[in-house]
Amino acid sequence: MATTVTRENPLIAGLERLPVHPTTLVIFGGTGDLAHRKLLPAIYNLAHEGQLPERFNLIAIARTVQSHEAYQQTMRDSIERYSRTPPNPEVLDALLENVRYIPGAFDEDSVYDELEKCAKWFDERAGIVFNRVFYLSTAPQFFPVIVEQLGHKKMDRIKGAEVRIVIEKPFGTDLASARKLNRTVLREFRESQVFRIDHYLGKETVQNLLAFRFANTFFEPIWNRNYIDDVQITAAEDLGIGSRAGYYDRSGALRDLIQNHMSQLLALLCMEVPASTGANPLRDEKVKVLRAIVPPTLEEVPRMAVRGQYTAGTVGGEHVPGYLEEEGVPPDSDTETYAALRLSVQNWRWAGVPFYLRTGKRLARKVTEIAITLKPVPHLAFRETGSLGVQPNQLILTVQPDEGVSLSLGAKIPGNLMRIRPVNMEFHYGTAFLSQSPEAYERLILDAMRGDASLFTRDDEVEAQWSIYDPILEQWHDSSNPPATYPAGTDGPEEANALLAPGHHWRQL
């Protein structure tokens, strides 16, 4: 393969770790909880595995006044505590050598002057221009401030290198705020530079949904309204809100999980095969699904959405307080800790199939799963001989805690009679693969540095998500009816059963 004018790099064929251009990563909110627990350990793990760019610098920015050395020590502590790989001291030392810290408020001009100076110093020292990745790991009110400052200081472009911006969730609190934030971001950056994080998309199981659907022949023929009766997507947690009352009480279950993570699961489950690989064809197909979900009118909301709030109860044998008794929660809060919806995807493939989504805190069990129930067989030949136990086939895709797939099948009970009962065929990632899955943030940080936006949410995608849920939020906000209640440790409020079509029932948690 002799080449004189080299367009593709012929050396990357067959390699698992693809090259990443030398990068300076800037974390706004470098002292925050997300940085300490997730981002810094993820960066270390990338270094440990040899996956960081061949030259890599990190600049952290936060309000706390401290020296570079003090921040490096904090970073070392975080990595030692939270890294999934025990740190190698030599790798960690070498990583910390190129870490710098800038103290200051995000609206201060001087912070950006200092940032520019520091980034240029790295460039000059290396004799190259590093790509810049600005990671916004701050409270959401600072997103527009930082974006505008970067634009104002002309740090959104750089000659000879790429500039990218990663924005953490939540991206807006409703459609209007998401649109406003999109406008602000896209005034300063092109869409191809913007990486909106939904860390669920970095999970192996979520990515495997695509492999599962599009790498296996036998699912596609039944993946439609003719064979699928209904779909339930559940993201249940047994924990309460912990120390997140301030965030959670403003957010609620619908904004916290359904608008982003669960909508992404729904889109991946329902989308058509992308025309080609790459970020945009994939996101085009997801957007088509989201736009095919017709938002409810305000009048329709009570018939397709239920909100709930947990009261005191028992979880794992221990008494736990109700939401209103949690520390930091206003005693008259009507924030939902549980939300259940019935949605329909109005297209040729899915018309008439109900999609049930539910999420909640302090439920009976922690589980995230997609349950696809197939239609019953058209004629049950064995009815006379006691086949009452026959159930429609059910395909369960479990995202957590134990990632895997199970399929329920009807099988003959041993004996003289043709009696049938459901049995399960199961596949578990933990037993079928040798490797430990990387943390979602490792994959996402690497993809952002590489410029691959496949696992990030596009502007129209975010807005399509909010379009579905805006009327629900509005109706709940204006309603004089408080959320339904459910005791902690149960499957949620009874009222959620009213969403189900006749013959359907929520899967037991």
Add this chain to the structure above:
Amino acid sequence: MLNQRASEGGGVYAPARVLNLIVIVDREWRGEIANRLEQVGRYSASRTIMCVVEQGRDHISAWARMSAPDTAPPPGEIAPVREQIEVDVGPQHLLVLDTVVDPIVVPELLTVLWSPHGHQDAVDALLPRIVDVILIDSVFDPDPQDALGRVEELSKKAYVVDLAWLRSTPWRERVAATFDPREMRNLLSAISGVTVRYRPDSQASALLFVGWLASRLGWRVSPLSGVGAALHGHARARRQEIQIRLDQHPDQAVPGLAGVTVDTAHGVSVSLDRAPGGLTEHRRERDGSEHVWKVLGASRGEGGILGQGVRQALLRDPTYKPALDAARAMLP
């Protein structure tokens, strides 16, 4: 059902089902090989069948062990259980080892064979009916010519994973990354020299590395000649000749490469050398300026290399065979 049981009564154990690994070892080296397999860690096979060959043994005996993680799985989670079977055999059993092993491999899984102490008769008995992938380490064959020739032969019967090739992976990745930026990519056609430094027993890794470059860049290679501890020769690219030099580096503690230097006709030169915490990259630019920095990455150690070998059994590397062909063409 497992999920249901896990959610009802805490975590549960379930057998891992990834691949079978058959290992054929001499009795006196059994402990060393067992230790290497222990170090593989998370890439352990789900069922390991260790056939221990003992001179004078006239009967076959076996024992089995199941092992799970030290800590019990938390509620709702499933812990994989790995299985190890040790079969003690005499040399006379090797010719019919397939009949011994066949009933104890998990049939629907990929089966990998590693025979670090030779035993070609056993390898022949198991290939290709039972074994899908054969794991070898060309580094531990005293003669690289024999080693690479053997790989060629084996690759006709099963997919070959060569640990000598995997030892060159970080070097291949870093050279690929170095030449990935557009301005560097254009220099690929101007490469004028490649020097590889390697531990004296790892000539196969060095040859495979140069073979990889040659096969990816379309160089015509010819046999190298030896001078002392060095081999040298040249390859022919479209525009110019490439000087190739393989230098022994006796000070290196672990098998594999110690360093790589790539020179170009435009004066740009890149060197990578082992260093604590990764590789040291030394680059000389066209204008003569020089930069040195550390490319981060933890050494995987010999346990890690073996683990990578087991893992690679589940994958396919399309670049290995062309690199092997080029490496064989460079043999002195």
